[in-house]
Amino acid sequence: MFRLEQFDYSNKTVFLRADLNSPMKEGKIISDARFRAVLPTIKYLLEHGAKVVIGTHQGKPYSEDYATTEEHARVLSELLDMHVEYIEDIFGKYAREKIKSMKPGEVAILENLRFSAEEVKNKPIEECEKTFFVKKLSQVIDLVVNDAFAAAHRSQPSLVGFARVKPMIMGFLMEREIDSLTRAYYSKERPRIYVLGGAKVDDSLRVAENVLKKGKADMILTGGLVANIFVLAKGFDLGRKNVEFLERKGILKYVDWAEKILDEFYPYVRTPVDFAIDYKGERLEVDLLSDERRLFDEYQILDIGSRTVQKYREVLMNAKVIVANGPMGVFEREEFAVGTVGVFKAIAESPAFSVVGGGHSIASIHKYGIEGISHISTGGGAMLTFFAGEKLPVLEAFKISYDKFSSQFS
Structure with missing residues (x-):
């Protein structure tokens, strides 16, 4: 499986799939634990000249904590002590133009990925990579870093869909987990x-x-x-x-x-x-x-x-x-x-x-x-799935991506 240190990120656009799904009260995030867990990965990418585009989900449709990621951008801005842009789009033209205009060392966060219907259901990699989410977003990104261990037991476009489209790399949190x-x-x-x-x-x-x-x-x-x-x-x-x-x-x-x-x-x-x-x-x-x-x-x-x-x-x-x-x-x-x-x-x-x-x-x-x-x-569900001896779709996706791209990046 690919690890962070194996790649050159200078002037590269990186889609970082994180799991920043956090408890919320009255529209405010009340625990930043998951944000802090991915900070080492974000900082490493920024220090090495990447343009970092973060994707996360928040809550489930119709649930109390189903919200936009505007608040996530605010929390991340405070933790990183820099501006994190909230992009009110996922893979549409607005999002793609915003991503294209980013400069090295900048961070942006996409809208709640679960606002996209394709992101809500579990499907095999073959189907995930055919989604509009993957097709559209892959046009404006160079590499994918996945640090969303808490969602590793799910097989959804943002989590596994890029495996054969772009090199998919483990973030520091994923590696440690x-x-x-x-x-x-x-x-x-x-x-x-x-x-x-x-x-x-x-x-x-x-x-x-x-x-x-x-x-x-x-x-x-x-x-x-x-x-x-x-x-x-x-x-x-x-x-x-x-x-x-x-x-x-x-x-x-x-x-x-x-x-x-x-x-x-x-x-x-x-x-x-x-x-x-x-x-x-x-x-x-x-x-x-x-x-x-x-x-x-x-x-x-x-x-x-x-x-x-x-x-x-x-x-x-x-x-x-x-x-x-x-x-x-x-x-x-x-x-x-x-x-x-x-x-x-x-x-x-x-x-x-x-x-x-x-x-x-x-x-x-x-x-x-x-x-x-x-x-x-x-990750509770992901951890239980691992110890139940079952395959985690995200881990399988890392292996598939490594097999596909290892000859180009060895």
Whole structure:
């Protein structure tokens, strides 16, 4: 795969596909974490005389945070301490003329790529490269740099469509992500512990199944809704309130799948021994084997309990490799952040090589100032797809581009 240092960018127009999709409130971006993650790539390109045209998506159609990239241009301008032009177009004549008029060392950002209908659906590379997006934009760019790891599990024109049209190069963030995830996944060091939490139950089950079958994990610790599904699969009753909630979320159907995983790997999947609920406005911890568990009929589980945190901590402190995705509970409420903070602090303090990902995981790490994790991944879905042993379309596109253009740029 092509790396940044292999190319001469002097006076070249570079399309940089980044993932600056960020949480927004009242039209303002409230976290610049993804912007900061791609700054090294942008600065490198500028220092080497490139004209940088950034493409990103923001939100999904009809969602609250579906917005133009005008605000993204403002945030980037502040971080780079220079003007970043907002181009209110994607690949039309206006955009192409603006790109053609750029000078080396300048940065512009295209309109939200998802304003283009072609960008919303996943299609094979062959179809992506035939899109108007790729045909039109390829007329005014020389090279493509992809630093959008968080979207690497998608196959859309801006992400994979240029692979056989222009050399497609890994940005520094993409390179670091791939190197770190590869190291964790293929490591022979033991024990290798996976911590699966949050609400992406189907993705987490795919990861659990893959790493256990392929001998990549020695133990899986569970939290969040993933834990609830495994607890039900183990035959415990989580009460009417929680079962109804899982059914409303559409994830109760995964209990059978979790059962199949347990049939084959029961001792290697650990579930909480206690949970926390909001009882009359206060955190109350309920042991899974106590009579108090009848409260689960009326109160929703919001976190794992302190005994579970301690048991998980003992496992994590002896690990050599840790992969974690998703919080242990509703960490946004301080009294129910005990599980998430306790587990992530243990990961940070462990001597293990650790990889933690997922938007909510990152948010909780920043919120509670947790330091010491080896690699914090910018991509939740992409990271889970990688550890589920499935191909990431963007990685495949890098390989295809390298095969096509390596003889010209070796």
